[in-house]
Amino acid sequence: MQHTTFVVEKPQSNASSTTSEQTGFFAWHDVSLSIAVPAAARKAAAKAGGDAPTHKTLIQGMNGIVRAGEVVAIMGGSGAGKSTLLNTLAGRIGPGDIGGTITVNGKPRNPATWQTECAYVEQDDLMHSTLTVEETIAYSAHLRLPSTMSRAEKAARVDQIIMDLGLNSCRATRIGDHDTRGISGGERKRVSIGIELVTNPAILFLDEPTSGLDAFTAYNVIANIKDIAKQHNKIVLMTIHQPRTDILALFDTIVLLSTGKTVWFGTTHGALDHFASLGFSLPPQTNPSDHFLDIITLDQRSDALRTESQQRIERFVEAWRKSAESLSFKGDIEAATRDAEASLVEQANWVEGGWKTSWAVEFGTLLDRNFKNTMRSSTAFAATVTQSAFMMLVVGFVFFRSNDDYRGIQNKFIVIFFICINLTFAVVAPVVSTFPAERLIITRERAAGTYRASSAFASKWISTLPMLVVSTLVFSMPLYWMVGLRDDSIGHYFFFLLVLVVHANTANALGLLIGSGVKDAQIGQVFAPIVITLLMMFSGELVNLEATPVVFRWIQYVSIIAITNKALAQNEFLGRAFECTDTRGVCYRDGQQVLDTFVLSSPGMWVSVGQNLAIMAVLLALGFLMFSRTSQPKLRLK
């Protein structure tokens, strides 16, 4: 293998944490990853009479070296270990034992700077559908580039990336989603890459960047990546499935994996010669990547084919292990390290770790993005307001102008309880159905060290408030007069609105807690009604709490439905006198009697407001803790 001299330049200005002329190398030697086999799987294997090892080795004996400006493709059949290798090199793995060494310019990856030094483009292009291409990349720049860099410099960086990725013609087009048509699949992938390129990372990892793209678009995306790697001296590693010939020709190096082991690392031509020397020449009219996959994939179609392919793969593994190229890796890496040490200028300053902007800038930028997103989600906005208006009309007409006789009081009692339930469902449901998906975007961004969990959670919470207040008021303001709640003092009206706005906020905090904890929206939509039903059941209106098992009774003290119901009932009935006109004597003398009958007298209504605010604070704190955990990216370098 050839050795060149590598120079890592110090950043020339505060414009970025890295330079556009990065040079260097990334290497891995004898890398392996093994994971503990769960006890249940071991038991099942032992029962079936097979081996029951405590650990499973996913990849082993992996070696490689990639120099600045090179594009390396990791290829292999399904389950060969491509993603495992890429993720191990990128440090994006969960539990497991990592063996061997992984180095950047001869030094182990530094956890403090690694997230800035490298970028990882995930297979799924998770982005905000309402933002345009330019806005999406610009937000990434504002969040990831240092505050010391001017807005003009950041805008110039965004422009450069848009040009480099050939996105100029769609820079003002929205990303779009299933419902609203936006940019094409290839453009989406390029935007995903652009988001990661804003920090000018030295190393770029891409997981299946061509998946779901047609052959022509796939070629354009990889050609783009190749140009960027060459122009800006980037180290690029990607996993890819059976690329067509012209894409294969763009790779400087291919890594062929089979059953978690390397069978080739080098050029495509080298691989063809290597396998030909083992008796597997490229058949005429065949794409080399099809040929490689045909011969290195474990064939599971029958026992005979499995044994035959297993033996062939073992031969390939052994041949590679003994090859001159394989044996020279250690020496290559040592030589490159010596070169790097001799020529590196202040390597420690290659990138700077830590947060790039202050908490306030992160919060402001994320809030701005969230507001933009909410305002542009016109369907969701309209749906929420329409639902509030619709429920207001339905409830308002069903309980229209209830009077103060026995039945009227019963009606008011019921409508107040119903308002509490309806508002809880109306607030929790949309948060729970949208937040888990947003959390995936946040997790991706946090994996790149973009911002703190606290600024993400706080901005999400604050951005939900305007919509929350508007929809609560649309529902409750006319309803009060339609139902005919008390009109002896305007203060009661405003207290009614205040209690409901506080209730909506507490319900919102509950939605954020559930949305932070559940894996996806579907689970959230099942779980949230269960929680709300429990709060409803233990509100004291439906079940006699004295008769319920002790273990459930605490729920009444945290039931926001019970608390709000008490505050609204006291607001409506306290201090009122009723005429007892019913000849059968079934009537209430005064409001206090109503409250006593339904056990709604204590605590006082202002205490209830305080209780709801306290519960909101606790729910937000728990929500934040949950969110920090569930949006925590995987990063393990050892």
Ligand SMILES: Nc1ncnc2c1ncn2[C@@H]1O[C@H](COP(=O)(O)OP(=O)(O)OP(=O)(O)O)[C@@H](O)[C@H]1O
């Ligand atoms: N966390 C895990 N627990 C158990 N087995 C795992 C785990 N991660 C990966 N594996 C196994 O390791 C092997 C390699 O998986 P990997 O995802 O790296 O394959 P791949 O080459 O990327 O496949 P594909 O192209 O199908 O995505 C597979 O057999 C997979 O089942």
